[in-house]
Amino acid sequence: MIAKTPVPPYYAVIFTSVRTNGDNGYAEMADKMVELAKKQPGFLGVESAREQIGITVSYWKDLESIRKWRENPEHQIARRKGKEDWYRQFTTRIAKVEHNYNFENE
Amino acid sequence: MIAKTPVPPYYAVIFTSVRTNGDNGYAEMADKMVELAKKQPGFLGVESAREQIGITVSYWKDLESIRKWRENPEHQIARRKGKEDWYRQFTTRIAKVEHNYNFENE
Numbered sequence: 001m002i003a004k005t006p007v008p009p010y011y012a013v014i015f016t017s018v019r020t021n022g023d024n025g026y027a028e029m030a031d032k033m034v035e036l037a038k039k040q041p042g043f044l045g046v047e048s049a050r051e052q053i054g055i056t057v058s059y060w061k062d063l064e065s066i067r068k069w070r071e072n073p074e075h076q077i078a079r080r081k082g083k084e085d086w087y088r089q090f091t092t093r094i095a096k097v098e099h100n101y102n103f104e105n106e
Numbered sequence: 107m108i109a110k111t112p113v114p115p116y117y118a119v120i121f122t123s124v125r126t127n128g129d130n131g132y133a134e135m136a137d138k139m140v141e142l143a144k145k146q147p148g149f150l151g152v153e154s155a156r157e158q159i160g161i162t163v164s165y166w167k168d169l170e171s172i173r174k175w176r177e178n179p180e181h182q183i184a185r186r187k188g189k190e191d192w193y194r195q196f197t198t199r200i201a202k203v204e205h206n207y208n209f210e211n212e
Contacts, residue, residue, distance in 0.1 A: 002122045002159060002197050012120060012201050014163055016108050016153050020211075047122050049155040053108060055163060057120055089210045091108050095118050095201035104195045105126075 003045025003059055008097045010044055011060045017090035018053055026086045033078050040069050059097070066094060109151025109165055114203045116150055117166045123196035124159055132192045139184050146175050165203070172200060 019026070037043055037058060042065025048056040060066045069075060082090070125132070143149055143164060148171025154162040166172045175181060188196070 049157040051155040055161045094205040095203040097201040099200040
């Protein structure tokens with residue numbers, strides 16, 4: 001669902017990817033990484049959808065939280081597997097969220 | 107596909123949404139808005155995927171380009187229809203992309 005994030009500024013990691021064919025353990029690891037990310041200091045939320053491309057946006061308190069998550073040993077194993085087996089192509093963008101508008105239909 | 111964006115800094119508009127039921131002219135307007143966005147000054151690319159939620163990330167040269175796109179008359183009509191008919195809920199985040207890493211499997 002749509003992440004409930006605090007008042008900006010905070011950070012977004014926009015991860016856009018094209019998968020290889022077949023699951024090869026991807027779905028299980030993806031779920032595990034979301035659960036692990038949620039436990040990290042500074043994690044604020046995550047949003048994800050996949051059609052021809054996958055887009056996962058995770059939200060973080062600051063750059064330091066993102067750096068620590070990138071260095072998490074279990075996450076590093078998943079990142080290596082990602083390059084070897086799961087992704088044909090990906091782009092990771094680190095962005096500082098400056099403004100945030102919510103709309104909800106009554 | 108994955109947007110080919112320039113060396114940062116540039117801006118991202120992260121639009122995360124939950125749709126109402128039925129199409130109601132949505133798909134046609136969505137395609138039209140992507141075509142129109144591509145013609146705007148400062149437009150750098152767009153990425154989109156929908157499952158339970160939809161995520162569309164558009165990339166822009168600067169905040170001024172984003173402001174002008176928001177004020178585009180045809181876009182304003184689409185935005186109004188979005189609130190009235192197409193979206194149950196959405197969040198728009200404006201973020202400054204500071205870093206950008208690409209990976210492509212050989």
